[in-house]
Amino acid sequence: MTDHDHDAAHHQGLSVDLALFQRTTQRRTILRWMAVATLAPFVGCGSSETSGDDTSGDGGTGSGSTDTTAAGTCSVIPEETAGPYPGDGSNGVNALVLSGIVRSDIRASIGTASGTAAGVPLTIKLTLVNTNDGCNKLAGYAVYLWHCDRAGLYSLYSQGVTDQNYLRGVQETDDAGTVTFTSIFPACYSGRWPHIHFEIYPSVSSITRAGNKIKTSQLALPVEACNAVFATDGYSASVRNLSQISLASDNVFSDGTSLQLPTITGNVTDGYTVNLTVGIAD
16 A cells, blocks of 8 residues: 555545534533542542643653553543544454454454454553542453554554454453553554544443443554654654654644653564553543
């Protein structure tokens, strides 16, 4: 696929993201201020390594970090657009009804599809906490997570991978409120900061359609890791795309990333691990 074709493939998605973002930004800002005012007494239960709002495009923790504490706090994570490629039945195909969608390793397609997404290994850990109950961990909830491949393509939607369903999966939170996904580092495609989508459901049994979800958000990937990964084979288009976007200009993360920027450890040889605490009002 040429760079021109690649950008064209995402043009509609960016338009949808922008429209949804404009409608939700005001609501997100109000909710964030309410969360700060309500949760001030609980500030001590957040991570001591919580990132501040970063609008410079520097993205936070570097690729050589040894911190394994999850970023994020007990505040409610912002509601975000699911984008045009959710695969949850709200925009065409529904991967949630596929046999085998509940899985930790999401690199390979399931069912009759046989493709596997190549790229630098990435482990994604999300910990759900209840902002209405002193940051207590939320066990038994379910997270549906998806993102693009190293070429910036979304399985089930993008030209060339409509017959694949890789990089999509569901996990149930354990007793510590945590889900863990084994994946690959996604690309930076034109017009968006590198990111990962996720939806939260009250249980695995409720993950059959988008109408049952209780939260939709996105995770921003730290810039130092992005730079290191995009210098490896298969990510060449991401170098240019990343140079043309910042957290400040991204249509989702421009109002701050303090609740959506994870801590990260690892390197391009061994792979990376990201950790994020995700607050929801249960």
